[in-house]
Amino acid sequence: MSPKPSLDSLLPALSEAYGPPGREEGIRAALRRALRGMGTVREDALGNLHLHLPGKGKRLLLTAHMDAPGLIVTRVDASGLARLTLLGPMPAADWIGAVVSLDGSARGVVGWDRPRDAKETREIEPEALYLETGLGAKQAPKKIEVGTVGALLDRAERLGDLWCGGNLDNRAGCAAVVAALSGVRGLRNDLHVVFAAQSDLGARGAGTSAFGLQPDVAVVLDVAFVGESRGTGDIALGKGPCLGLKEEGYLPHPRALDLAKRAAKAARVPHQWLIRESGGSDARAVRASRAGVPTALVAIPARKTGGPRVLVNANDLEQTVKLLRHIVTTPYTGEKGSR
């Protein structure tokens, strides 16, 4: 194992770890391995993974969610196919063809009851999906229980300038955080890093983490998809990380945004603006925690493929790592009472 984990090794390792919302044990273990030697790691009541890097200065929360799209078995039908419902916002149509790991062990592939005359796949309901495990009509009902949780089994691969993988929302963010922290010196804030659980079910883990830590300032790292940003123009791959200006339930705090902007400038990292009506990272839950936390949102631009895999740009990731490194080494200057 290399002493200093690089994106090239982190992305495949973190992307293939099992970790649907609420069942993040696989990705927690993978992150523990990646963070070895960096400090004390603990798991909290909701399954969030915490790393504290003590430093002088304000308490800074840097958080990236680690859960990835999941599905859950509702029944096994007479032909041995497992029927499903979805965990998280990934549309049913995007699951078709996905290879799935069940509770981190058994495998299956997602299919769809395609009507004979179907031309459109966009309106697919989760009820029309099934999971074929190959176990057959006799074995499947015995081996696959109701409530079995599945996740995409997919190892990120490099394609030219791009990374392609099923769980890159938000394992790309997790990898960027680990890479930014490895070997970092000169922390200017008291840094709490949280890999948050259950983001895809409504920012549940990040909200409770922020409540517990009571940070002075927070930076949320997530991915944002091309096609989502309006106002100043859509975001694009290859133009650097995005700074969030608006999304559902969230507006940045000026001092927190200023921290991110100053860090970007000092690091000479180009950035784009993210303005979306929908979306919804963990930023809203952190921002509104307790009496409010000054919060900034940094997002890695990503592209959907219309299937289970998403794409991110390798240079955007490098730039994000640089930006994060500058954020944790830039002192937060928020005045008291500026929440």
Add this chain to the structure above:
Amino acid sequence: MSANGAPKFREDILQKISNAPGVSGGEEAIRSILAEYARENVDSLEVDPMGSLVARIDPAPARPRAGAKSGRGSRNGGRRGPHVMLCAHMDEVGLMVTAVEKEGRLRFRRVGGIDPRILPGQVFRIGAEGIRGVVGALPPHLTPRAERDKVTPADDLYLDIGARSREEAEERVPVGTYAVFDTTYEAWGTTRKGKAFDDRAGCAVLASLIQRRPPVPVTAVWSVQEEVGLRGAAAAARRVQPDLAIVLEGTASGESPGAPPDEQYPFMGKGPALTVHDRTLMVHARLLDRIEETAKRHKVPTQWKRPGVGGTDAGRIAISGAGVPSAVVSVVCRYIHAPAAFLDVRDAQRTVTLIWHTLETLRKEWP
């Protein structure tokens, strides 16, 4: 029905609170029955600012007791175990009178989820005095042919108490009065019929559990306003700040001849239903493991609740404060949110038994 070393299910409590009215926001009658019952069993009892009934009960002092039955359940080296919040909601779905019309008819809004298909012709008990009213709708002979097979929207229905004028109706039923289904508890074999088993079943299970000092420190919360947005439990959890929580529910059975056979679950009479996931919660994996192990060890049959549907107080408790590992265990009922629900009284006892032994497991094996 053997209690298997656990406290006996208190059917008398279930009968009383099933018959009493307690629509969301108007839980007083249920609360007084439970408070009167709980007062003698617990160490402290309060009504919180939302109206939930909160009782604290600590384990017996850590010394060997003569005649302690179970070797496993005996005191364990002075270890207190985690502080567990057990929660069941007192409120039921019902109606609220919102306007009195000049002919003496009462307009109403539904409080909580009631299927409009079951309303026309239904008898309701209105207010604390239980004034009877019938839900009126346009009769078939006055309904256009094209509309006859359609469900009448709830806004077009009204409550009729037989009043002949606005004045007469207003005097008997002021605006804001709640109404509940007019149903009386009955026992049919092991089946029990009554209203509001969602969640009076859970309330009675919780009442049964506090008959003895529990194996771990327990805060029992009978919560308010669950059916209108999981409100009471959210506030209670922030005050109680438990180490973990188990929510006790009455949940819908899936047995219905119209559905595909493999979708017809869970079943009334086949034991407590365990939740893995619903719209509000992913059940904490290790807590669920402890419950499953306990069920196996004590031979309590269990079944799965259908994932992805419904939502309970546990969803709010889980994300309160810095987070609380939470689970849901339910008595499976037929016809919930309807005039007459069924449950199997053996399932109620099994739920008491499972939770009691789970508390013992948690004393030894948590975190």
